[in-house]
Amino acid sequence: MPPSLKNIALHTGLSVATVSRALRGSDLVNEETRALVEQAASELGYTRPPLVGAIMSSLRRSAQHSYLGNLALIHIASPGQSEWIPFHKESIEGAQARAAELGFKLSVFKHAPVDNRHAALNRVLRSRGITGLIFINAQARADFSRFDWSPFAAVQIDYPVSDPVLHTSGIDHHRTIQMALTRLAGLGYRRIGFFIERYKDHRLAYKWSGAFAAFQRGMPELKPIPELEQPVIEKADFLRWFKKHRPDVLVGHKTAVIDWLRGEHVRVPEDAGFFNLNWNESDIPCAGLDLEARLQGAVAVEHVVTQIHQFEKGVPAHPKTIYIEGRWVDGPTLLTKGK
Secondary structure, eight states: OOOOHHHHHHHHHOOHHHHHHTTTTTTTHHHHHHHHHHHHHHHOOOOOOHHHHHHHHHHHHTTTOOOOEEEEEEEETTOOOOOHHHHHHHHHHHHHHHHHTTEEEEEEEOOSSSSTHHHHHHHHHHHHTTEEEEEOOOSSOOOOOOOOOOEEEEEESSSSSEEEOOOOEOOHHHHOOOOOOHHHHHTTTOOOOOOEEHHHHHHTHHHHHHHHHHHHHHHHSOOOOEEEESSSSHHHHHHHHHHHHHOOOOESTHHHHHHHHTTOOOOOTTTTTETTTGGGOOOOOOEEEEHHHHHHHHHHHHHHHHHHHTTTTSSSSSSSSSOOEEEOOOEEEETTTTT
């Protein structure tokens, strides 16, 4: 017979209930006891069937015994980023709502990794009995190679951690932009101009620009326009690029370009359309991609809770990625009846 919770309880001299709590990382069990149980489980070769965790979780919720543990969402803050941007706020709201539904409390931390050992963050997380971590995207990817991952299940939204490689959930950026470009071509646009600030493209492993380049190669009926990629998109450089290539629709993040064009007597959308790569961050009404911030937060929680139920901790040997697709949003910056 395979080893059971009862075998571990007999081996350690603890109750079955205490063993069960320790294995699912409950903060009702102290760290010394948890370590004892985990060592015994490893020695005995205990593996909990994943379905058991899901069934027991469902039973506990139905019986209104909903609290199962603590999660942390960690925002790796960028220099000078003192406020949450709207996308992050929506992601956090989605994550907190889904965590509550699954019986977990989600705490939110901002972390500026000035010391890449991250010892202080480790201490805080362990002292609060946190068993699952969600890292949210920032402007630059961070090195967590010296972080102690052993007590935690972990997932990242997009790619905020460069080392080690974690489980990931987020938007399928390549598929999403291909969908958007296909629809723009279907509206009759033939000179699609793509512009992006370099850090945004770099953070997503160049999935935006890669998808745009692949799309242009596969659509010979389109007029190829070189992308504009700069550290910061500045007015003079943008207008110089626009006047040289005369795109009939612009695809990018920066809504300020609409005012720059109108200042040059270029009408939007009559002379040139505009499609926002991140509609969630738009400060004016426009067409664009809804990157499903709330859903991204919810899916990340589901991903890390699954690991907790399966007793998966530490850096994964085989990182997995869960993708969702962004959503097209109509808006007044496109001619929806075609060019």
